[in-house]
Amino acid sequence: MAEDSSASRMKRKAQTEADCTALAHRFPCGIDVGYWLVAAGARAGTEEEWFGAQTITGDLFDCVDMYKQPAFNHPLLKNHTLQLKPSSLPKGMKLAKSKPASFYGFNDTCPSGTVLIHRARxxxxxxxxxxxxxxxxxxxxxxxxxxxxxxxxxxxxxxxxxxxxxxxxxxxxxxxxxxxxxxxxxxxxxxxxxxxxxxxxxxxxxxxxxxxxxxxxxxxxxxxxxxxxxxxxxxxxxxxxxxxxxxxxxxxxxxxxxxxxxxxxxxxxxxxxxxxxxxxxxxxxxxxxxxxxxxxxxxxxxxxxxxxxxxxxxxxxxxxxxxxxxxxxxxxxxxxxxxxxxxxxxxxxxxxxxxxxxxxxxxxxxxxxxxxxxxxxxxxxxxxxxxxxxxxxxxxxxxxxxxx
Known part of the structure; x- marks a missing residue:
């Protein structure tokens, strides 16, 4: 597969920045690659109903009910009980109380009870x-x-x-x-x-x-x-x-x-x-x-x-x-x-x-x-x-x- 053309990437970035402006009350604009935006309803230029997250790199992530994610389509997981968090971590290891700077802009990209899934092409x-x-x-x-x-x-x-x-x-x-x-x-x-x-x-x-x-x-x-x-x-x-x-x-x-x-x-x-x-x-x-x-x-x-x-x-x-x-x-x-x-x-x-x-x-x-x-x-x-x-x-x- 050939890489996206520069024109295509610029068009995609411009659309994402436009979405950012529309959602400025939730996220700052003018940000570099990698920060997330949330949108609901029809995606720009389409009639497709969509609820998910889009990055300024153009990636699309769907917000999927965590109980309906792909894993549970596996026959061996038909009766699997979802574990929401680990019951323990290795001794001496503690999770940080706050999220790192690299998560800035990621908060609430999808509603509680859903998970981010990269939309596969x-x-x-x-x-x-x-x-x-x-x-x-x-x-x-x-x-x-x-x-x-x-x-x-x-x-x-x-x-x-x-x-x-x-x-x-x-x-x-x-x-x-x-x-x-x-x-x-x-x-x-x-x-x-x-x-x-x-x-x-x-x-x-x-x-x-x-x-x-x-x-x-x-x-x-x-x-x-x-x-x-x-x-x-x-x-x-x-x-x-x-x-x-x-x-x-x-x-x-x-x-x-x-x-x-x-x-x-x-x-x-x-x-x-x-x-x-x-x-x-x-x-x-x-x-x-x-x-x-x-x-x-x-x-x-x-x-x-x-x-x-x-x-x-x-x-x-x-x-x-x-x-x-x-x-x-x-x-x-x-x-x-x-x-x-x-x-x-x-x-x-x-x-x-x-x-x-x-x-x-x-x-x-x-x-x-x-x-x-x-x-x-x-x-x-x-x-x-x-x-x-x-x-x-x-x-x-x-x-x-x-x-x-």
């Missing part, structure tokens, strides 16, 4: 299917269907004899976020936390849940970072999808959600902006909750979908992943710079931790961490190492340019 659904092949690369080594997909990750795996001494009940990290303006429409670049169910099962039974940020022009029409989620229960073969584009992930907030724009991103060599993600198992329900920026539980992967993660996760991966069609040079990963340049220049993860059996955040045991990249000359990753207040840190990334 046909190409979004096609791209979501492509993502399955892309993420399969690092999950299942040497998979021929994952051509064009590359990664640089760290991994720790539970094994009572040869690996980490405790299973995993969650994972946490802060990731530096970057805008990647040089991505072509057909490319994606992501930074992600992955949790795996039993890795000893056949590939087509592998359960994986993940959350992070990615840049995907084909899905969103821009080069700005987006928060996203993904899941699969068969090693990315047929099941699962990104965000809320198929039944699976359960959203619980009317403020923010999968597919949403991340309004703050880092500057190479300058100020660093972070996205923090916690994925943690709720000890009462068995659901796997996703908490955004230490402040907002966004929703969860329901336990009914994840037969191999009923009690705990078997492995954790963190790092970068890119995709480009064959014969198209691979895109930048992270900040687009090698891990050798170090933090503030290369993209990086800080405060890398897992959740243990006592529901406590704990540093990774470096004796059981592996670092790997499938094409190290193009995408590199540093060892996970201790770094003062940032606890455990690793850098990753590269400019790309690999062609096969």
């Amino acid at each position: 046909k190409q979004d659904l096609i791209e979501s299917k492509l993502l399955r092949n892309q993420f399969r690369a690092q999950a299942i080594a040497n998979n021929p269907t994952a051509e064009g997909s590359h990664y640089a990750i760290i991994e720790t795996e539970y094994d009572q004899f040869f690996g980490a001494y405790d299973p995993f009940y969650g994972a946490y990290a802060k990731m530096a976020t970057y805008k990647l303006p040089d991505l072509q429409a057909s490319q994606t670049s992501s930074s992600t936390i992955y949790l795996f169910g039993d890795k000893k099962v056949p590939n087509n039974e592998l359960n994986v849940i993940q959350a992070g940020w990615h840049v995907s022009p084909i899905m969103y029409g821009t080069s700005y970072p987006r928060f996203f989620t993904f899941w699969t229960i068969d090693g990315y073969e047929k099941t699962g999808c990104g965000n809320l584009e198929c039944p699976g992930f359960v959203s619980t907030t009317n403020i923010y959600g999968p597919g949403s724009f991340i309004p703050e991103f880092s500057t190479y060599g300058g100020e660093q902006k972070y996205l923090s993600i916690l994925i943690s198992r709720d000890s009462n329900t068995g659901n796997w909750w996703v908490t955004y920026n230490d402040q907002l539980p966004l929703g969860y992967f329901p336990k009914e979908l994840l037969p191999k993660m009923d009690d705990y996760a078997d492995a954790i991966q963190m790092g970068g992943h890119v995709y480009s069609p064959l014969n198209v040079p691979s895109p930048p990963m992270g900040s687009g710079h090698s891990s050798n340049e170090g933090p503030n220049r290369a993209a990086y993860f800080i405060q890398v931790q897992s959740v243990d059996s006592s529901n406590k955040l704990t540093n990774f045991d470096n004796g059981f961490i592996k670092s790997r990249s499938d094409i190290g000359d193009y995408y590199s990753i540093s060892d996970n190492h201790e770094s003062g207040k940032d606890k455990y840190v690793f850098a990753y990334g590269g400019a790309g340019g690999f062609t096969k």
